[in-house]
Amino acid sequence: MAAPRKRADARRNEQTLLDAAGAAFVAAGVDVPVRDIAARAGVGVGTIYRHFPTRADLVVAVYRHQVEACAEAAPALLESAAGAHEALARWIDLFVDFLVTKHGLAEALQSDDATYQTLHVYFLDRLVPACAHLLAAATAAGEVRPGVQAYELMRGIGNLCIGAGRDPQYDARRVVGYLIDGLRPRPQSDRRLGTGGESGQT
Amino acid sequence: MAAPRKRADARRNEQTLLDAAGAAFVAAGVDVPVRDIAARAGVGVGTIYRHFPTRADLVVAVYRHQVEACAEAAPALLESAAGAHEALARWIDLFVDFLVTKHGLAEALQSDDATYQTLHVYFLDRLVPACAHLLAAATAAGEVRPGVQAYELMRGIGNLCIGAGRDPQYDARRVVGYLIDGLRPRPQSDRRLGTGGESGQT
DNA sequence: TGGATAAGCGGAACCGTGTTCCGTATCGTT
DNA sequence: AACGATACGGAACACGGTTCCGCTTATCCA
Known part of the structure; x- marks a missing residue:
């Protein structure tokens, strides 16, 4: 003590x-x-x-400030942005910008290597709530289809950032843009993707 | 000879x-x-x-048949499916199903490790043209916004499959579903994402 | 100030894994 | 059967993560 x-x-x-x-x-x-x-x-x-003790501890220590800043930017965005979906999109841009400029970080984040366990945990603990906040607002406003999970979204975004910056043909920001657009409610839906349980795996 | x-x-x-x-x-x-x-x-x-000689050669040899089958399934889907977007979505489901059942394959595909170079090349050579075919049809039909690149889409899909199957909270199929929905043309667009060059990186 | 003690340091050593290399064994042919 | 070419096995090497312990140095107290 x-x-x-x-x-x-x-x-x-x-x-x-x-x-x-x-x-x-x-x-x-x-x-x-x-x-x-x-x-x-x-x-x-x-x-x-x-x-x-682990590489994850070192990585977290190096990037802690930036992660905190990203997490803390969420509420302000919700107020300043035109709409809730827009706020979510802007916040995710922040996250993506952070990830794509750190070589190998996105990879490490998704790695199942035990070494990176605490890295994974730290990022998730800090950022998923921020994302969930924005997502809830967007969902409530009817600008995002219901049932989208913040955790799943964050993992998806993180995954999309892998390899960005080493391949000029792949622009993670653009693909993330498609994904964020895809969160919107489907106007006249013929293909059901809503709450997602139809993926047919036993 | x-x-x-x-x-x-x-x-x-x-x-x-x-x-x-x-x-x-x-x-x-x-x-x-x-x-x-x-x-x-x-x-x-x-x-x-x-x-x-390289691990990639071994991996390619093991999965060659399945990759070929996936590539060859594209034309038939285009005929059997209700629409071009639907065909594209179904084909991507095929690809995702393949990837998520092969532990570590999606990771290896996106790895910058020189060992996996030929793996990367093989998958891309074989699958990007098939994807491009479907994508072109969907774009021509106005069911996908113009400017989406097959290569970029394939990388995005592959990325989203990373870690699937080891995390019950993350369903790659569902997130890929969001992404595919996001390829549709935006009805009344206020946020421009069309041909993609606005990502502000120097 | 000087010495005792604990905190901290350096880097050799160890382990697991990819990769190479060469002496030996096996195949196919004459 | 014998020979040359082909292929095999696994020891040896390279490399990076991790541990451990003898040595150094900061701090405290008399």
């Missing part, structure tokens, strides 16, 4: 590591070898593991 | 390997360690690399 303040060199190293990791992520993606990060920071690999 | 028939044991081993690999993929995903496949087949790892 007491806050046994860490040693000064430890605090300094932690910051150095965050900077080095951030730079390494930009240069070589979030999958950059641990040894490379250590070399950049001028520390041994042991030091990294002491401060950030 | 001559067909220097391979040795009998080599042909036998190749088939054994295909069977073993197929079983291993089902049991442990397409990322299963090479040594495991070798053990299943009762051969040394060298034998695998001799027959299938």
Whole structure:
């Protein structure tokens, strides 16, 4: 319960590591070898593991501010945007912009590798509620068909961002745009997709 | 140019390997360690690399028939389905059903790992034309907005299949359904997404 | 200020996995 | 049967994640 303040060199190293990791992520993606990060920071690999037991901890630490900012932007968008669907679309643009500029992050987010477990959890905990808020408003306004799940939507968006930025033929923003449009209620529906249970898998 | 028939044991081993690999993929995903496949087949790892220089070659060999069948199903769907959009949707369902039942395949397809390069190329070469055919018909019929690219659509669909089957909260088929709906022309459009060049990236 | 003690550090060592390579075994042919 | 070509097995190497322990350094107290 007491806050046994860490040693000064430890605090300094932690910051150095965050900077080095951030730079390494930009240069070589979030999958950059641990040894490379250590070399950049001028520390041994042991030091990294002491401060950030898993790679996910390091990634979360590096991107925490941006994720928080994204989550916190949601309410303001709901007020400033023309409509609820528009607000949702704008917020998702924010999320997509964040993801596509972080090489390998979208991949890591969807990875089933146990290493990235906490990354997954953190992003979901922080962003799904924000998304759910916007989504609920849009659904209530009749601008999104009923039954769309925030979690599922976030996973879909995240998936669509995989590989963006390394393939000039693939524009994640555009495809995400199609998806968001597809959330709208179908005017005169002949193909039922509403609450979704028709996918026929036993 | 001559067909220097391979040795009998080599042909036998190749088939054994295909069977073993197929079983291993089902049991442990397409990322299963090479040594495991070798053990299943009762051969040394060298034998695998001799027959299938990269993992992609092995994966392609295992799934070739199913990919061909998917590609070839396109024309028939165009005739049997109620409309062109419907045909496209049905064909994509086929593709999604294929992907979600192969653990790790969707991930591998989008991986930038050089190992999977030929896998990527094969799938695209085979399936993009089929998709383009359906898409062209749907666009011509005015059932899909103009400007949608087959390649981009296929990548998007593939991406959405990542992680399906290991997360009960995420139903790739449903999300793909949203996306396909979103391809329809927008009735009274206030948000322009048409030919897509507005994504603001320099 | 100097010494004791705990906190923190570095990097060698270990493990799992992909990949290569070559001595050996097997096939097909004469 | 014997020989050359073909194919095989698995040891060895490369590489990256992870652990562990002897050494260094910050902090505290007398």
